[in-house]
Amino acid sequence: MKILLASFLYEAEIGGGASAVLNQLAQMLTWHDHHVIVLTTWAGHQIKTENVAGMKIIRLPASNLYWVADKDRQPMYKKISWQLFDIWNPLIYLLAREIIKNEVPDVVHSHKLRGLSPSIWSAASSAGIKKIVHTCHDFELLSPEGLLMGRVGKLAREQSLVIRPYQSVRRYFSRLVHHAIAPSRYVMDLHQKMKFFPLASTKIIPNTHGLRVADLIRKSLEIARARRFLCIGRLDKAKGIEVLCQAFSQISDKQDLSLTIAGWGPLDASLRETYRDKSNIEFVGAVFGAQKDELFTKSDVLVSPSLAPESFGLVIAEAYSHGLPVIASRVGAYPEIVRDGETGLLVEPGSVDALISAISSMSADLKMFQAMSVACSQEARRFTSEAFIREYQQIYEGK
Numbered sequence: 001m002k003i004l005l006a007s008f009l010y011e012a013e014i015g016g017g018a019s020a021v022l023n024q025l026a027q028m029l030t031w032h033d034h035h036v037i038v039l040t041t042w043a044g045h046q047i048k049t050e051n052v053a054g055m056k057i058i059r060l061p062a063s064n065l066y067w068v069a070d071k072d073r074q075p076m077y078k079k080i081s082w083q084l085f086d087i088w089n090p091l092i093y094l095l096a097r098e099i100i101k102n103e104v105p106d107v108v109h110s111h112k113l114r115g116l117s118p119s120i121w122s123a124a125s126s127a128g129i130k131k132i133v134h135t136c137h138d139f140e141l142l143s144p145e146g147l148l149m150g151r152v153g154k155l156a157r158e159q160s161l162v163i164r165p166y167q168s169v170r171r172y173f174s175r176l177v178h179h180a181i182a183p184s185r186y187v188m189d190l191h192q193k194m195k196f197f198p199l200a201s202t203k204i205i206p207n208t209h210g211l212r213v214a215d216l217i218r219k220s221l222e223i224a225r226a227r228r229f230l231c232i233g234r235l236d237k238a239k240g241i242e243v244l245c246q247a248f249s250q251i252s253d254k255q256d257l258s259l260t261i262a263g264w265g266p267l268d269a270s271l272r273e274t275y276r277d278k279s280n281i282e283f284v285g286a287v288f289g290a291q292k293d294e295l296f297t298k299s300d301v302l303v304s305p306s307l308a309p310e311s312f313g314l315v316i317a318e319a320y321s322h323g324l325p326v327i328a329s330r331v332g333a334y335p336e337i338v339r340d341g342e343t344g345l346l347v348e349p350g351s352v353d354a355l356i357s358a359i360s361s362m363s364a365d366l367k368m369f370q371a372m373s374v375a376c377s378q379e380a381r382r383f384t385s386e387a388f389i390r391e392y393q394q395i396y397e398g399k
Contacts, residue, residue: 006039007111018137043067063091068115093119100127109133118173149308183312184333208388209321230299235265240305247355296322320380325372
């Protein structure tokens, strides 16, 4: 089967969790003898084609005011103009339609649309594609920022007049999608509540940590207690990293608990400066691949203190694959992934006291920690690569 995967960025190092999931899907499909084409974007001014690991990568030029990966360096007026043009990008439509006509895939499967826009759906439909699939990795169809917090997120939730044109155009073109997928029920319910994908079948397919059942790691329970805590994610306000640092700064050094923070973002420099004298808080920067695996191996508990409604939480699935219990905010899709009292502890978002209590409980109660670790190793089977690719192949093959 010939499958075209379309997404704004392909490399996980710059595209984050959604790009990591796309990368895994593309590789797995190739291993299962499908012909994979990845349609993505780059900073150049011409179409660029590469052959990588048995896949054809087609990179479209940034057909807007700037390339999507350069948004953090742009002034506000440019960001607003960029978003307006990205509601439905006619240049992308023309380029993508020509490529899809030439490649003639059996399936066009879109992921993150930022920088591509819903014109990808129009291009696929115009090219005669009979199976158009879309995965909602976040809330970008509902909100220009992809998040549902802050001023813009609040306007998006309320379907304000300011945001309504943005949502209306995308809602209208979502009728071209035949199969809509989300990694959590929370994400799918929000889109359906706002009348997206009116003609599509829907399915929940959790993201994968990328391991097979045979490769799952059973963490040793020969441990005195949980004392090494880990947080992996973007260092910005929405991820709750400031609240976590405040909580850990109030935990006495005498408790012998440590927090390792991995990631990058706008708060990196200020957090390092604020907590430079705290010996129990360490910042290690962005991590990928073997370096990330090593961090999981050296840690006992993952903490994911997000303030924003999360669409899934790939790092939680990765923690489970290493047998790590999770302390997470009771927000978004997290309650679907973390079973409170079984695979971790859920806390109120933004509460320093709640985080301190959960961290202390996890450290003090060895029996609870060990039981959770066993449960996490079992729960990791939900997110294996076998389960992930099986679900997607069923969609592609019409089963």
